[in-house]
Amino acid sequence: MAQAEAPESRIDPTASAEAAIVVPPEIVAQSLGEWFRAWLVRLRAGQSGVLPVVLGLVLISIVFTAISPNNLFLSAGNLVNLFQQSAVFMVLAMAEIFVLLLGEIDLATGFTAGVGGVVAVQLVQPVTTKWPWWGAIAVALLVCALIGLLQGTLITRLRLSSLIVTLAGSLILSGVLLILLGLGPFSGYPSLLGRNPNILTLYKLMWGTIDPVLSWIGMALVVIAVGSFLWLGDSRRRRSGLVAPPASLTILKIALIAVVSVVVVAICNVNRANLGTLEGVPWVIPIVLAVLAVWMVLIQRTTFGRYVYAIGGNPEAARRAGVNLAAIRTWCFVLCAFTAGIGGLLYASYLGGMSNNFNGGQIVLYAIAAAVIGGTSLFGGRGKMLHGVLGGLVIGGIYNGMYLLAIDVKWQFIVTGLVLLVAVTIDALSRRSATSGSAARV
Amino acid sequence: MHRCWGGRLHGSRHQLDHNGAAASGAAAPRLIPRYSERVAQVITESPSPAEPLLRLRGIEKHFGPVQALYNVDLDLPSGQVTALCGDNGAGKSVLTKCIAGIYQVDHGQFFWEGQPVTIHSPRDSAKLGIETVYQDLALADNLDIVQNMFLGRERLRNGLLNEDDMERAASQTLANLRVTTVRSIRQPVASLSGGQRQSVAVAKAVMWNSKLVMLDEPTAALGVVQTQMVLDLVRRLRDRGLAVMVISHNLNDVFEVADRIAILHLGRKVAEDRASTFDRQSVVEYMTTGAHGPAVQAGNDKGQHGTS
Structure with missing residues (x-):
């Protein structure tokens, strides 16, 4: 046995050195410096992580601040507006991540969101259905989930291509959207204007604000909760000798969360009204954070999430492990459409109603671009819910910046297309470098 | 898989096919002589007094008209490495998948620790303590x-x-x-x-x-050093008292780790014994012709037409 050990220990260093490029730095590093060096190695190997998003955000901020009138882009009022616009993209990108993780795609997400939005808006109209806001929201999300169930069933049970099914779904839903818009009192343009409490609640999803003092308290509680959760988890793992990042990295992470939270709340608490007062964190920020938190837990801490990743990485392995592939896949389409419905509610709230100008075809491309820019792969198995939020901020920034500059709609279309192309290219290149790396190792 | 056994239809006990195609099997030339007598001489009863962990008796499996396994008996004792050898199309994978519960056998019995058991699904085999490492991992x-x-x-x-x-x-x-x-x-x-x-x-x-681990071509894609690493691992499994079945083409590996060798040829088990009773020459003969020794006739050279 001793002779047998020798060759193993001889191959060990080479195998590890070759492998180093794709090993995440936080699982092997013992100190912050070591982590930083491992991160640089990975970066050079084309495994950039969230770096493109951060660079993209910095670039967008600089460019649009420089060229926007009166450097308006970084003003508190516009930044809050940016959060609100991005929220729709963030939520839709999180929706899309459910199916992207499987290696599938949902092109109907945009119009699913539109249908969800219009259902809720129509149901609360005081002159017709008069539904309470919670009933309208519940039905809207249920309708979206059923759309997802239908598409998912077609895709998984009949083994149809998700691209084609959801493309057809997108077309069908755009027609359904027009039918739904035509019902009710403001044909084509049902709105959320008025003092009816149910209408007001839907309107406030995006425009309601939390009192500045409460904002600070809430933020502090969230940061303390998340920070202590991270710290206790990591230190418990360190104590038990399990794989864990160095303490300094955990502290850095918590500090980063705290700083970002403080900055966001501080910006939101600036009075951004030209006349009177408009201050406080808009409702939409905790709403997006709640969606993020719930989906993060689902996708990273449950067997369902684990199976989603397994199917995206190697469906055959998942099948042999006893995973019910059809059920998990169908559920992903349901969750995607459900989350899209939340995005649709936010969209309707942002516009104060729905109209037949709703461009679901463009919105879904923004959503996919947001997910991919955030770091989620189109090829399945790679991605996180957080990517949707970060990518949504980038897309929101571009959208907002072009709006500020009053760029013509034809250029907006071209820029959308280019952004999507860049995102897909980054994804394909990083994937290629990863696979060529592993091919060399076999 | 189906075409592997094309033209070697076996119509004696299994007229279970759906389209009556097996009837034409009678016309197919009998390429395989009756081995049963010869096999009986080759197999010396295992000296181990203990009941093997898994005992297969009379396993038969066909896919439509195509017979993949004929009356296969196999013992997989604990604490020993059994190598399952055979040329392409000999039925190694089918037998493995029958034990793993992916295929269901048409005839034959499984005895697990002496008790008769049925294996209808991968879940059944996993419940018994059977695990399979497939070639694609x-x-x-x-x-x-x-x-x-x-x-x-x-x-x-x-x-x-x-x-x-x-x-x-x-x-x-x-x-x-x-x-x-x-x-x-x-x-x-x-x-x-x-x-x-x-x-x-x-x-x-x-x-x-798990009590029985089946490895399908565990060293097929590996270099020399890594092959050694995996073979050491196989020995460690044996030393921990597990029954190990290794499916392999590679006779170097077989003779390096196997305690026992079983050889399939065109769906029949033609030999099963302690590894020390075989040499390279005899294993190759069994694999290619289904028999060993002077009795092997030149006419049997069609034995290796199975491909996959």
Whole structure:
């Protein structure tokens, strides 16, 4: 046995050195410096992580601040507006991540969101259905989930291509959207204007604000909760000798969360009204954070999430492990459409109603671009819910910046297309470098 | 798979086919002489007094009109490595998949620790303690080692994944098997070498207190050093008292690790005995012609027309 050990220990260093490029730095590093060096190695190997998003955000901020009138882009009022616009993209990108993780795609997400939005808006109209806001929201999300169930069933049970099914779904839903818009009192343009409490609640999803003092308290509680959760988890793992990042990295992470939270709340608490007062964190920020938190837990801490990743990485392995592939896949389409419905509610709230100008075809491309820019792969198995939020901020920034500059709609279309192309290219290149790396190792 | 046995229809006991195609089997030339007598001479009863962990008796399997396994008997004792040899199309994979529950046998009996059992699904075989490591390993590249080892059998606490517990158990198993070359148990499988992947796949198989581990061509894609690493691992499984079945073409590997050798030829078991009673020459003859010794006739050279 001793002779047998020798060759193993001889191959060990080479195998590890070759492998180093794709090993995440936080699982092997013992100190912050070591982590930083491992991160640089990975970066050079084309495994950039969230770096493109951060660079993209910095670039967008600089460019649009420089060229926007009166450097308006970084003003508190516009930044809050940016959060609100991005929220729709963030939520839709999180929706899309459910199916992207499987290696599938949902092109109907945009119009699913539109249908969800219009259902809720129509149901609360005081002159017709008069539904309470919670009933309208519940039905809207249920309708979206059923759309997802239908598409998912077609895709998984009949083994149809998700691209084609959801493309057809997108077309069908755009027609359904027009039918739904035509019902009710403001044909084509049902709105959320008025003092009816149910209408007001839907309107406030995006425009309601939390009192500045409460904002600070809430933020502090969230940061303390998340920070202590991270710290206790990591230190418990360190104590038990399990794989864990160095303490300094955990502290850095918590500090980063705290700083970002403080900055966001501080910006939101600036009075951004030209006349009177408009201050406080808009409702939409905790709403997006709640969606993020719930989906993060689902996708990273449950067997369902684990199976989603397994199917995206190697469906055959998942099948042999006893995973019910059809059920998990169908559920992903349901969750995607459900989350899209939340995005649709936010969209309707942002516009104060729905109209037949709703461009679901463009919105879904923004959503996919947001997910991919955030770091989620189109090829399945790679991605996180957080990517949707970060990518949504980038897309929101571009959208907002072009709006500020009053760029013509034809250029907006071209820029959308280019952004999507860049995102897909980054994804394909990083994937290629990863696979060529592993091919060399076999 | 079906075409492997095309033209060698066997119509005696199995007129179960749906379209009556087997009737034409009578016209097919009998390429295979009756081996049963000769096989009976080759097999000397196992000297081990203990009941083998898994005993197969009279296993038959056909796919439509195509007969894949004819009356196969096989013993898989604990604490021994049994090599299952045979040319392409001999029925090794079919037999393995029958034991793993992926295929259901048409005839024959399984005895697990002496008791008759039925295996209808992979779940049945897993429940008995049978684990299979397939040639393509079935690991998800994007998941890390722990996640792969527990895929499909995650441990939970309050409904959420209990990562700490799973990581401890996985690292314990790897340490027991002395798989020490991985850098971190949390690295994605994509970053592992071929031998390391094979080790992870084997560790995944033995973690479930399995009693029988079947390895399908475990060294096929590996270099010399990594092959050695995997063969050492196989020996460690045996030393821990597991029954191990290794399917292999590679006679070097077979003679290096096997305690017993069983040879399939065109769906029939033609030899099964302690490895020391074979030599390279005899194994090759059994694999290619189904028989060994002067009795082998020149006319039997059609024995290796199975391809896959």
